[in-house]
Amino acid sequence: MSDHELRVSKIRNGTVIDHVTGGQALNVLSILGIDGSEGLGVSIGMNVPSDRLGRKDVVKVEDRELSQSEVDVISLIAPEASINIIRDFAVVAKNRVDRPETVVGLLSCPNRNCITNGNEPVETKFTVVDEGVRCAYCGTIIRDSLADHIAPDQ
Amino acid sequence: MRQDHLITATQLSRADIEAVLDRAAEIDADQAKWGERYDRSVLALCFFEPSTRTKMSFDTAMKRLGGTTTDMGTVESSSVKKGESLADTVRVVEGYADAIVLRHPSEGAAKMAAEFVDVPVINAGDGAGQHPSQTLLDLYTIRENVGLDDLSIGIMGDLKYGRTVHSLADALTNFDVRQHFISPESLRLPRNVRFDLHQAGAQVREHTDLDSVLPDLDVLYVTRIQRERFPDENEYKQIAGEYQIDAETLAEAKEGLSIMHPLPRVDEIDPAVDSTPHANYFEQAHNGIPVRMALLDFLLSEQEASR
Numbered sequence: 460m461s462d463h464e465l466r467v468s469k470i471r472n473g474t475v476i477d478h479v480t481g482g483q484a485l486n487v488l489s490i491l492g493i494d495g496s497e498g499l500g501v502s503i504g505m506n507v508p509s510d511r512l513g514r515k516d517v518v519k520v521e522d523r524e525l526s527q528s529e530v531d532v533i534s535l536i537a538p539e540a541s542i543n544i545i546r547d548f549a550v551v552a553k554n555r556v557d558r559p560e561t562v563v564g565l566l567s568c569p570n571r572n573c574i575t576n577g578n579e580p581v582e583t584k585f586t587v588v589d590e591g592v593r594c595a596y597c598g599t600i601i602r603d604s605l606a607d608h609i610a611p612d613q
Numbered sequence: 614m615r616q617d618h619l620i621t622a623t624q625l626s627r628a629d630i631e632a633v634l635d636r637a638a639e640i641d642a643d644q645a646k647w648g649e650r651y652d653r654s655v656l657a658l659c660f661f662e663p664s665t666r667t668k669m670s671f672d673t674a675m676k677r678l679g680g681t682t683t684d685m686g687t688v689e690s691s692s693v694k695k696g697e698s699l700a701d702t703v704r705v706v707e708g709y710a711d712a713i714v715l716r717h718p719s720e721g722a723a724k725m726a727a728e729f730v731d732v733p734v735i736n737a738g739d740g741a742g743q744h745p746s747q748t749l750l751d752l753y754t755i756r757e758n759v760g761l762d763d764l765s766i767g768i769m770g771d772l773k774y775g776r777t778v779h780s781l782a783d784a785l786t787n788f789d790v791r792q793h794f795i796s797p798e799s800l801r802l803p804r805n806v807r808f809d810l811h812q813a814g815a816q817v818r819e820h821t822d823l824d825s826v827l828p829d830l831d832v833l834y835v836t837r838i839q840r841e842r843f844p845d846e847n848e849y850k851q852i853a854g855e856y857q858i859d860a861e862t863l864a865e866a867k868e869g870l871s872i873m874h875p876l877p878r879v880d881e882i883d884p885a886v887d888s889t890p891h892a893n894y895f896e897q898a899h900n901g902i903p904v905r906m907a908l909l910d911f912l913l914s915e916q917e918a919s920r
Contacts (some may be wrong), residue, residue, distance in 0.1 A: 536720025572740050574721040579698050581725050590808065597742060598621075598805035 486606035495596035622780035627787035636907035652679035657710035670901035770836030786813035859883035
């Protein structure tokens, strides 16, 4: 597919997250804590045609190289995503996302009676299990729609 | 048992459980021998919810080990009322005591508390989560009466919110036990406990009525269905009535069936059952002393060894 079709220009330096599950680009940015206020150049393409996925999203973040641990959590909503690190318009590293063992501080526990939803100085922590993710404190399992549980301050 | 804290029953291996039960039996045989074991130790009782049995039995257990207890009192009379976080409360209390027994209305409270302190934390109930020290005395009672292997146990009542049920179900996966869960549809086991049981490869069956499974059971563990779980009084009365035991119900039971209950009961076991050989629930409550003495012995000795 050409860049013309994508309608998103190449970036000089930064990170391109490709093969994101269609419709999940904004959630990917939420997970990464990027909302534009940092002043980073951010472009997204949503539901663009893809040979592999049918439809995919693409997220380009300029002047920031995302680490593997930062991007692994994306695998929870976009398991096919690939991460390209760009320097001077060239791809210098290309990686797939791996499922992390734990997700810390990103998600809110949907159990309102969980201690992490009280007024306590503790970050949420979820362990990644076969069925989804599981609160390390109260044991609640989130199976679907993980993006709905991204903590509001992300 | 080598554990720093007791937070959930899932952390306990069969070897851990057997070590505590064996020690409890040793203590039960001669409690006086243990009377000065921890004569310099203090146990903090932090109960953010009401308790009779658990609090009193930990208090007695510590005193019978020669130690003393310090009690936070009720939430109304403590600094929690002023808005203090649990994390701050336990960090203050660890300076006063060698171990903390904690009951709190939020799930995960004990797990979080343990992350903030260096003294052992015992979860004495966290919301609808876990109550693992109750489970140890439940297992002790089961072992004394019918043994812990090749067993069919029925667990009946409020399986959704019942923390004693969750801990017991988790712990029983360490043994050759067939678990039958008997409850109204709306109070079935929660997803996270099902997940644990599935992961452990437990033998589990679910039922909405007791009759079909009663003749197979060696143990029937009854729990209270609480009024507040139902939107209206009539629905509560109708459903709760279906999960009550009386002498007539037991006509179909095995001769050696052991009936247990974490107590308090309201009307789920008819008082007429108390005088039958099936009734083991008062014995179960009494077993809280040797079992909690054994548990404290393991946790406090670990604590001493690490100093």
